[in-house]
Amino acid sequence: MKVLFYDADGTVMTKNKIPDRTYEAFRLLKANGILTVLSTGRSLPSIRSTPLEDLGLTNCITAAGGCVIINNQIVSHDYLTEEQRDEITDYFDQYHVPYNIECNDGLYTRIGEKERQLKRMPITLKEAGSLSEVERNKNRRSRFFKQLKEVESFKGMHANKIHWYEDKRMYDDGMITKSIEDIQKHFSSRYNVNPLSFNGNKGGGEINDKAITKKKGVEMIMKHFHIDPNDAYAIGDGYNDLQMLENVNHAIAMGNAPKEVKRVCSYVTDSIDEDGFYNAMKHFHLI
Template sequence: MAKPKIVFFDIDDTLYDQNKLIPASTEEAIHRLQDKGVLTAIATGRSPFMFRNLRNHLGIHSFVSFNGSYVVYEDSTVYTNPLNDSTLHALVTRTRELGWSFAFVNDQLIKLDGQADEKAKESIESLKLPMPFPESDAHFIENHEVYQGLVFYGKHDDARFLQQSPFDEFRYVRWHDYGVDVIPNRGSKAEGIKQLLKKMGLTPDDACAFGDGNNDIEMLSYVGTGVAMGNAVDEAKKTADFVTTPVHQDGIYNGLKHIGLL
């Protein structure tokens, strides 16, 4: 198996540990990759503004964000896939009726549709964003493109309507007990990686990816070498080519060493 030419890293519980800190071994590993000429990129559900400091700190200039809906190569945007406006309006109307909190996210901002309930507060605060808690702007979708929605409901709440028209035009990917990403139906980190590799003239076999969550499953399957963190969900572990140690036990360093990149 040829060694990967580019490595994609998820952020939460992959680059970051549970305290939203980068383990020293992870930082060392990434800089060693870069010194060897291996390309490093991020693949995340987050918006670009949410991990700007992380990119600057690690010297990473290419990324897949919004679970594939906003792709950047060497600091230039190469692909975007915003949410359908009419379907988004319908979804917001329904969540208002249910009393569920909803947030709009683009590449620069996050705004709440109304006031945040406790589920929204707990979910958003878990991200430890480098910014104040989002403000409310019910008219945000009328003036901005939206690349991702955030809808806040529990695993036992009745969300069956999301699988019915027109709401089934979107995909719903849970990242927190109460937080769910709303992305285009064909959206995934794999689709974003596909767009970035096309721009670079690379194939999936040239790529490796590290991840831990439900939104990493397609990515781990798509690339030539998929590595699940030891702290990953079971389905990600089943999909990956192999499982490294947990993030706080030098997971990225050990995984890169296993595939011969360190």
């Protein structure tokens, strides 16, 4: 059996849509008996009610490796300790950095923060730039508003990761208080700090425990299904894909991936807008 681990945003999905040729590739992969495994930085709440569900989620790696699902059962769940979670959120609160925490049961933020976070999805023509973008942002707002819950305290919550936004629209007077470089300098010795890969975000990043990566999920899936290393493929475009890509025999970078990701891969395909996923599957004769 061959297995394909695939990232979500920037790899098979862009602007919350999956290209037609990518859908076709998945149909052919299934017909050819290829085991496909979603491997994403998104936590479960950010996957549900998106086109990713159409691709099948029986086996998947979510929260950048924090949660592993095999045959629809959660078999592994690692998350930030309360002390780690509070260290990060206290820092963001101190500098008024907008953020939310991702848990398996939902997305959470402080009371009063939801409206602030919606500012990154403008619904006026002047701010959005086009009617199609206005409609897209209305849909994004509706989904996000339902997903994100405001709470007084994060006590007792198992945070898979925390992500923050570096978007001037969300800051008072448009002044970003902490850049991604500031946050990396402050936290990177103790945590994974990666730029966001969600399409449509102007900037920001995500933080999780250094021990949590997609590598663990890859190893668990391969062991469970008795996959030969030479039959393992992975494709991605983001920094949190690095350890996934470094631990399979056939590593594929999307054309839109940064050079650090392309460097560890044996093959670079086209960008997502140029049917890169479909073309890569053709190149490796998986379809």
